[in-house]
Amino acid sequence: MAPSDPREVRAALDAALEAQAMLDGVEPVKKSSGNLQSENERLRAALSRMAFRPLVGGVRSVGHATYVLGVPGAWGLDEAVIQARYRFLASIFHPDSGLIPDSERLRQLNDARSILLRHLAEE
Incomplete structure (x- = not known):
């Protein structure tokens, strides 16, 4: 990681x-x-x-979500890891205060976090 x-x-x-x-x-x-x-x-x-390149068409799967968050795969992930990785990347790409302001990347980070958290809840 x-x-x-x-x-x-x-x-x-x-x-x-x-x-x-x-x-x-x-x-x-x-x-x-x-x-x-x-x-x-x-x-x-x-x-x-x-950094990840924004996906054309957005984040639509668990595989897309792991790519965007930069984690090796969904296996072994827990909510704390997902949230920590999200916060770290959001601080980089946030349009108002990030090192590399990018609203599209932040939008895809939000989608990736939601997809992975939903995936964990289904397991």
Whole structure:
């Protein structure tokens, strides 16, 4: 499961960007007050590329819901895991306060959470 602490997410993104820069033969960005804005934009872009792509037609199945929430499958999930994952991703995609404001992604997160919670209740 992905880290839920924003500092862990940032450290993972930093490591991914540094590794990609090395593969590209580019000097990794050095942290200084002058380029923090640029680094934040790069991290947002990397996060956006790694995030789920909204599904055409919306979330319609348990499989779609697990994809949107980024969990390996419905087996072994419980309400606490679903809610924690939803809150983490909603904080990223919320149109008013997220790192990557995206109302369509948030709408699909809401649908995915509802589908998985309903699936758990039926079991």
